[in-house]
Amino acid sequence: MRIVAWLGLGLLAACDGTEGDGGSPTDCEGGASRTEDILCLEPDTVNGADVYVARCQVCHGTDASGLTGLGSDIRGKAASETVDTIMDPPAGMTESLQDIMTNQEIADVAGYLETL
Numbered sequence: 176m177r178i179v180a181w182l183g184l185g186l187l188a189a190c191d192g193t194e195g196d197g198g199s200p201t202d203c204e205g206g207a208s209r210t211e212d213i214l215c216l217e218p219d220t221v222n223g224a225d226v227y228v229a230r231c232q233v234c235h236g237t238d239a240s241g242l243t244g245l246g247s248d249i250r251g252k253a254a255s256e257t258v259d260t261i262m263d264p265p266a267g268m269t270e271s272l273q274d275i276m277t278n279q280e281i282a283d284v285a286g287y288l289e290t291l
């Protein structure tokens with residue numbers, strides 16, 4: 176698995192000279208939680224736009240600026256917040272998104288919202 180530059184730097188900084196097992200808390204290979212796994216993926220924001228239309232638009236509007244009485248304005252949301260929200264949805268938001276969406280789809284839509 177590809178290790179991104181900042182993680183590599185972090186591992187270098189933490190290196191004590193022994194052959195490590197990659198046990199850093201920010202390690203993307205550990206599978207510590209589904210949320211961490213998703214945030215380690217490289218988002219495809221073009222696909223994220225399609226995922227948004229399929230899964231989110233009905234409540235958050237065509238441009239993600241929100242619909243009165245439904246979902247609010249989520250343009251520019253941090254990816255970590257979007258992933259947390261899908262994993263633990265507020266009242267009125269579809270509970271099953273986490274079951275019907277793949278990790279990559281969640282990463283893609285979270286990355287897409289950051290671009291708005």
Ligand code: HEC
Nearest residue numbers: 230231234245246247249252256257260265266267268269
């Ligand atoms: C059935 C309607 C519905 C669907 C579908 C839905 N949401 Fe929501 N969402 C809501 C409601 C209701 C809230 C709570 C009110 C609010 O803050 O928007 C919410 C909240 C959120 C929030 C937190 C907003 C904040 O500022 O606290 C995010 C982020 C979010 N939704 C993202 C998504 C994404 C991404 C999708 C698609 C994968 C999605 N939602 C699909 C209804 C929905």
